[in-house]
Amino acid sequence: MDYRQYIAGKINVEGVSSEEIASLLAVPPDSAMGDFALPCFRFAKALRKSPVLIAETLAKEIAPDGVIAEVSALNGYLNFKVNKEGLAADVLARIAREGRQYGASDEGAGKTVCIDYSSVNIAKPFHIGHLSTTVLGGALYRIFNFLGYKAVGINHLGDYGTQFGKLISAYKRWGNREEVEKGGIHAVNALYVRFNEEADEAMEAEAREYFRLIESGDKEANDLFEWFKSLTLAYVEKIYDRLHIKFDSYAGERFYTDKMAPVVEELKKKGLLKESNGAQIVDLEPYGMPPCLILRSDGASLYATRDLAAAIYRKNTYDFYKCLYVVAYQQNLHFKQVFKVLELMGYEWAKDLVHVAYGMVSLEDGAMSTRKGKVVWLEDVISRCVEKARVILEEKNPALENKDAVAETVGVGAVVFGALYNNKIKDIVFSYDKALNFDGETSVYVQYTCARAASVLTKAAAEGIAFGDAAEGTPCAQEAELLKALSDFPATVHEAAEKYEPSFVARWCVDTAKLFNKFYFDCKILQAEADVRAFRLALTKATLTALTNGLELLGIGVPEKM
Ligand code: ARG
Numbered sequence: 001m002d003y004r005q006y007i008a009g010k011i012n013v014e015g016v017s018s019e020e021i022a023s024l025l026a027v028p029p030d031s032a033m034g035d036f037a038l039p040c041f042r043f044a045k046a047l048r049k050s051p052v053l054i055a056e057t058l059a060k061e062i063a064p065d066g067v068i069a070e071v072s073a074l075n076g077y078l079n080f081k082v083n084k085e086g087l088a089a090d091v092l093a094r095i096a097r098e099g100r101q102y103g104a105s106d107e108g109a110g111k112t113v114c115i116d117y118s119s120v121n122i123a124k125p126f127h128i129g130h131l132s133t134t135v136l137g138g139a140l141y142r143i144f145n146f147l148g149y150k151a152v153g154i155n156h157l158g159d160y161g162t163q164f165g166k167l168i169s170a171y172k173r174w175g176n177r178e179e180v181e182k183g184g185i186h187a188v189n190a191l192y193v194r195f196n197e198e199a200d201e202a203m204e205a206e207a208r209e210y211f212r213l214i215e216s217g218d219k220e221a222n223d224l225f226e227w228f229k230s231l232t233l234a235y236v237e238k239i240y241d242r243l244h245i246k247f248d249s250y251a252g253e254r255f256y257t258d259k260m261a262p263v264v265e266e267l268k269k270k271g272l273l274k275e276s277n278g279a280q281i282v283d284l285e286p287y288g289m290p291p292c293l294i295l296r297s298d299g300a301s302l303y304a305t306r307d308l309a310a311a312i313y314r315k316n317t318y319d320f321y322k323c324l325y326v327v328a329y330q331q332n333l334h335f336k337q338v339f340k341v342l343e344l345m346g347y348e349w350a351k352d353l354v355h356v357a358y359g360m361v362s363l364e365d366g367a368m369s370t371r372k373g374k375v376v377w378l379e380d381v382i383s384r385c386v387e388k389a390r391v392i393l394e395e396k397n398p399a400l401e402n403k404d405a406v407a408e409t410v411g412v413g414a415v416v417f418g419a420l421y422n423n424k425i426k427d428i429v430f431s432y433d434k435a436l437n438f439d440g441e442t443s444v445y446v447q448y449t450c451a452r453a454a455s456v457l458t459k460a461a462a463e464g465i466a467f468g469d470a471a472e473g474t475p476c477a478q479e480a481e482l483l484k485a486l487s488d489f490p491a492t493v494h495e496a497a498e499k500y501e502p503s504f505v506a507r508w509c510v511d512t513a514k515l516f517n518k519f520y521f522d523c524k525i526l527q528a529e530a531d532v533r534a535f536r537l538a539l540t541k542a543t544l545t546a547l548t549n550g551l552e553l554l555g556i557g558v559p560e561k562m
Contacts, residue, residue, distance in 0.1 A: 003036065003082055004022040024038055031484070037078065038055075055073035055076050068081075069083045084475050088535075091483050102490070103546070112320045113150070114152045114323040115323075116156045116327070117134060117154070118326075122157060125185075126378050127378055128362070132326075132428075135554075136424060140502060143493060144497055149321070154251065157229075160252070163192065165208055166192060169195060174191060215257075272341070280295040281293055282344065303334070320349075320352065322352050323353050331355070358424040361418075362427070381430070385415050386408055388411065390407035392438075393407055396438070397562065410444055413443040413557065414442060417442060417556060421442075423501065424503060443554075445513060447559060450544055452516075453540050453541075453544040460526060473531065481518075485515050486543065489512075513547060516547075
């Protein structure tokens with residue numbers, strides 16, 4: 001049963017739907033106040049009554065039943081306590097029944113959500129700055145699929161532009177096929193960096209000519225470009241595998257080469273295109289924004305032109321319900337402009353485009369510098385974290401089997417979780433030591449908690465202790481808190497999707513792991529009397545299932561032993 005829905009169904013506020021009430025139901029910080037609370041402040045205006053009075057009136061209207069144990073009003077909040085035995089039996093049964101699907105729903109059935117994330121640049125470093133877009137996008141992809149939406153993961157490759165002319169010029173001058181093949185993206189990027197360091201006017205002109213050759217379909221130039229692209233993709237795909245990231249489409253900027261002219265034509269027809277110093281722009285001054293540049297004075301298209309074409313293409317191809325762009329907040333203006341232009345073109349679906357902006361990630365030692373040659377490659381951060389995890393595991397548990405595999409799961413998880421734990425718009429300073437702290441608010445802590453729960457279950461099995469999945473019992477305080485957290489998981493996943501905040505799931509994992517550990521240390525599990533033991537084992541198993549689901553939504557694995 002969904003407690004929020006159940007309670008919401010009992011509350012009657014004129015003009016407010018029960019879905020809306022369900023989504024307003026919060027969990028009070030102090031469980032002594034109640035298990036759920038409805039803040040009545042936002043009804044005050046419409047009802048022309050004080051929140052205090054609204055809460056008191058509602059409290060009188062609702063009679064306790066088998067589910068709702070107590071209703072009270074306090075300072076404008078309507079507080080509910082639910083029947084703990086009922087909650088326990090209900091949650092345990094549901095988790096046992098749904099297993100790895102616990103938290104999933106079909107609320108998104110029939111709706112497609114396009115998610116543009118990671119969107120790497122060909123021949124450029126895949127650096128720590130790409131961490132957030134990659135793992136946030138990956139988490140949203142899994143969360144939306146889990147909720148029944150059809151998620152379409154799009155890697156909008158940065159594969160268009162004069163830099164590829166530069167790259168060809170550099171390669172022809174200094175490059176060597178075998179060396180580049182062997183060095184992969186690092187060698188390709190080194191050529192590009194060298195070009196930028198050494199180029200004079202003549203080389204710049206040559207680069208422009210090579211770019212023109214790519215554009216005009218010249219075979220040699222295109223073969224080279226495709227080669228650089230395949231080297232880059234082979235490299236990033238290895239990292240995507242480690243991070244458990246998938247895409248359905250790699251349609252990048254270049255894919256829109258032949259799709260921009262019709263957009264420009266359409267802008268012209270709709271009277272939106274204006275000339276300004278030889279360039280073609282859409283004036284956005286009435287909306288307090290600088291103009292959106294569509295064509296440069298030499299006729300070349302821009303980043304925004306390709307995003308306009310891409311949005312229209314995605315709508316036509318996927319008929320999305322929402323199209324998300326998981327891109328750093330530095331591009332706030334860009335997306336505001338693009339969305340506005342689409343709105344001015346008369347596309348009512350422009351309202352369904354969402355820029356999911358996030359903050360910067362830097363390393364504790366200040367190593368994040370975009371100056372030439374000083375870039376921190378994401379792969380190096382991951383590998384270093386895995387190595388450190390390996391050392392810690394060796395220290396903590398020398399007898400552990402499969403240490404390398406566990407270190408990979410723990411180390412990769414720590415990097416991912418580091419980027420997902422905080423509200424996405426916050427800037428993050430990544431610290432290896434903090435991320436790998438077994439007692440911190442970390443994925444390692446959650447993984448270790450899972451391993452602890454698994455080991456209790458293994459011991460029970462070894463001792464031949466049988467227990468049902470959905471044992472009944474009257475929970476003590478620690479158990480009740482844990483049960484409530486478990487019952488809150490589906491609502492947490494829903495909220496995470498609604499706010500595009502995987503951090504809600506990450507926090508839920510840490511909070512729930514804390515509650516499990518409190519239960520584990522305060523209550524005997526295996527030594528308890530048979531019926532209490534059965535209940536606690538069922539609770540342990542349910543916790544392991546729910547935590548596993550939570551971590552996996554974030555793209556983080558759960559080792560059986562640690
Ligand atoms: N490649 C771009 C960059 O690194 C990000 C692209 C984001 N997606 C988009 N549709 N503009 O800045």
